Every structure is written in C-alpha cells, then in structure tokens.
Amino acid sequence: MDYVIIGGGVGGLYTAYYLLKEGVPGERLHIVTQEWPPYTRHRLGEILESGSPIDNAYLGIVPHLKRAGVEFIISRATGLDPSEKKVIIDNGKGISYDELIISTGASPFIPPIKGVHLSNVSTFYDIKALEELIKVKKSLRITIIGGGLVGLAAASALRRRGHRVIILERLPYLLPTVLDEFPARILSDYLRGEGVHITCGEEVKELVGGKRAQYVRTNSGIRGTDLVILATGVRPETKWLEDSGIELGRGAIKIDRRARTSLSNVHALGDAALSHDYITGREVYRPLGFIAAHYAKVVAKDLTGDSRASKGIIPTLYERVLDVHIIRVGLSMAEASSLGLSSEVFCDKTADRVECWVKEAGGAKLGYELITKDFVRRNKAWDVYTDIRDTFA
C-alpha cells in the first residue's frame, strides 16, 4: 500500500508523522513537494522581527521522517487522474497511489488592481519574501495592504526593524475575520501608540509608478510609499485539480468529517480544503496551521482503521503584535453571525486590556476575545473553551 502526499507544508508533513505513529512503514510514504526544505509559515513574522536565523522556520520533524525512510519528491503536481489513481508531476511523469492525501495549501490573493506587479510590491507568505525583507536595511515607508493576521505579523516585524509602517484595511476595523469591532478599535489605538499608522475603511485602487510603486491611490487619497506588501488573504491552491472532478466549495476541497473528498481513496486537508466548525457543524474556510494539523491526525487515523468522525474545530488563536497580545477562542460575533447564530458581545475594559465574551441569545458562550498590553496571565480563554467544548459536544 503506497500513500502519496501532495504538499510538504505542515498539513502534509504532519500527516506523514501521524501515519508513522500509527505504524505505517516510512518506505510506504511519498511526499511530493515543490519547496525544500519544508518550513512553517508560523515563524516568518518572528524571524523577521528578531533577525534570528531562517533555519528556525525549518520543520523539526523532517529528520525524523527521513530516518523513518519517508521519500521526498521535489516536484510540482500538475494534475490528478483518479480513474488511473495517478498524480501527474511537472516532468510529465505519473506517480501511482493506493491512497492520496492532498495538502497543497493556499497562495496569496493578489487583488485585481493596477500596479501589483511593480518591482517593490511583494507578499508576506514564504521564505523568499522573508529573505527579501531581511535584506532591506535602510528605513523605508512601507505600506501593508490588508489588516488581517498576516498583515499584522508583517507590520509588527517591520516596525521593530525601524521602518515607517502604514496598514490600509478596506473594512472598518483591523482583524475583521478574528475580532469584533470594539476590541479591534482598542487594538488599533494600542498599535498607533507604538507608532504604526492605521487607516481602516479605505480601499486601495491603484499602485502608481514606473518600475517601482511610488504612490498608493485609495478611494480617498494618495500616499507616497517605498515598498508595498500585499496581505489581502489567501486562496486555496486547487487549480491543478481542475480536471480531476474533485468536488470544491468556494474553491476549496470539500471534505467530510474524516477528511475524505468526493473521490475514492483521496483525502484532503489544510489551507487547500474546507473544515468544520465545532459549534455549528458548518463548513468553513479557515486557513490556519493548527487546523491543518488537526485533520492530519484525522486522515492518519482514518487510513489506519480508526474512522472516528472529527467533531470540528474550536478556533484557538494567539498573536502578538509589537507589545500587544491578541487572543481569540471560539467565535467572534461577526463569525457567529456569518454562521447563522445571533449573538451579543460583552466587553470589559481597563487601562491595559479589553476582554470580551460572545454570547448566544440563550446565554451560551460562543467566544472570547482579549487584547492586552499586559501579560496574558489570568485570561479566561480556557474557561470559555471548555464551556464551548461541553455545551456543544
């Protein structure tokens, strides 16, 4: 029995890790990946910020997988033929599988505006982008388009490196997929206090310049810039599956509670796939590393005879931006509402922190949000997590 894994990011590698743990021999595992060595994106911001070695990003389980005999095929998958049970790779060759696991992740979304291909416009998504930004020594005016987790990770690092950073967010507040408006506004206040410029509710229309972008034009004005970072979200990396007949939803691979796809002998996980929300059971697209790892375990178990269904994900997010800590557990009011739940958010604010509880009309806790400049000690995230876990079990 040969297991072929496409994608050497956290989803792919931890699937191999868990398959080994379940007793599958390493020689039966083949990982096709276009990037080498495999790394975690989760440390890109911290490495840029602290100037620590890029090696910190390399995944520590790789030596273990190699010792176990796992094969790494450095190549790009370009197509899937499910009737022949074959994956086509970029040299035209086919790789046969008994079981296929797809974890090709996502790629940065590039907004359809003029100027995004100018030479000083980049994303913050991979080692290459990290290396480029490390090279920038003199202090620049950097415009970050998008105030999500990736935009803020870049902002934190670049501000610490001495750049003048401005974040442009199209929606009315920062971290719109993570936080509700009140805590997000407090977060903005804190970050402004640390010298980050933040403009919400402005949409970028064009990057203006000859070879390099010199100005950013929005719906309300024009600003000078030396460098632009696009942090406008990601899209599932599923184009290569177009002719395979695999079922997609919003561009991501649809999976069931065992991470099985619509094709037999094909599982999928991570940023390439949808996942399930614990509270509502609904399908969601949440490109997060711990979700990829959750399903890596689900896939490995399903393939080795333990076909228990995943109960889905209770989000557990932590991010530090400069000296501000951000925690979100469960749902925000905004995400709850997008999943069809009506709720209210109750916040408690002191000088150095704001703490919010999201509650359903009936009183059940759905989520928790914390923004603090203080230590994160004595937070109530675990309380809320266990409430959610037990109430919606």
Added chain:
Amino acid sequence: MTRYVLDVVTERCTGCMKCVYACSWVKDRVLDPDHARIKIVSKGGIVLDVTLCRHCNPAPCVEVCEFDALRVKEDGTVVLDENRCTDCKACRSVCPFGAITDSGGGMLIKCDLCGGDPECVKVCPHNALIFRPVVSQYPNIGGKSVHSVRELLEAKER
C-alpha cells in the same frame, strides 16, 4: 511515581531576578529574560506576579496542541517537544497563566521543572519558590488544595 509541584509565594518575591537568569542560563546558556521559562511581572518596582507553568492536569495546552508537541509525562510534568512545535500558538491562546512564551524567532519555550530538579528553586534567596512532593495530586495555594484550572485561577485572584 512521586509527583512534584512548584508553588510560588508571590508575596515573598522581591523581583531580584536570580531565578530568571538561572533559568535562561540552565536552559539556553544565555543570561536573557526572554529565554527564561519563569517570568517576574512587575510594575514600577512592585512584583505583581511570578509566571511559570503550573503543570495543569488535564492541561489546556496539551488538549489543544494538534502537533503532538505537548504532553504530560508520567510524573505530571507538562513538557514541550521543540522539534515538533511549529509555533502555531494555539497553546498560548488557552494557557491561563501566560506560561508559554517565545524566546525569539518563534521558538516557544515552557518550564519542564528541569527534569525534577528546578534551578530557580535552588537560587531563590527568599523561599518564594517551593518545590515539593504532592501529597494530594493537586497544587496548594494559600493553604487550599486546588482541583482544576478554574479553581487555580480563582485561588490566585484572591
């Protein structure tokens, strides 16, 4: 197997930082608070809290770690396997004590009780850190045995 807990008597802590430097030295061979698994939280010279892992059981961090990087050892110590950790930070979102921290570059660290012989306890001149065998399996705070993370938090808040 005897289990041990590390109790903190915050009132006795003067903020001298000996434990912090001893920890970072023993663990990472540097004298740098960022590398210490124990933190002293103070404001204007007043010690507000000493943060370190309370080795909860069951442990929130262990429950949410999807990377198999956190586990409770037989002796009750909650340990982090740095090779398996990818820095997804889920553990940091649920730790009630802020006891999992970043030593720089996204390398997460936490107290492992020095494998049963904690250096911080040895260097503390004020007996603010007490390492003792567990009689009941639960930590003792202010003379009360504490049975869950929630009780632990309440006890600390008093």
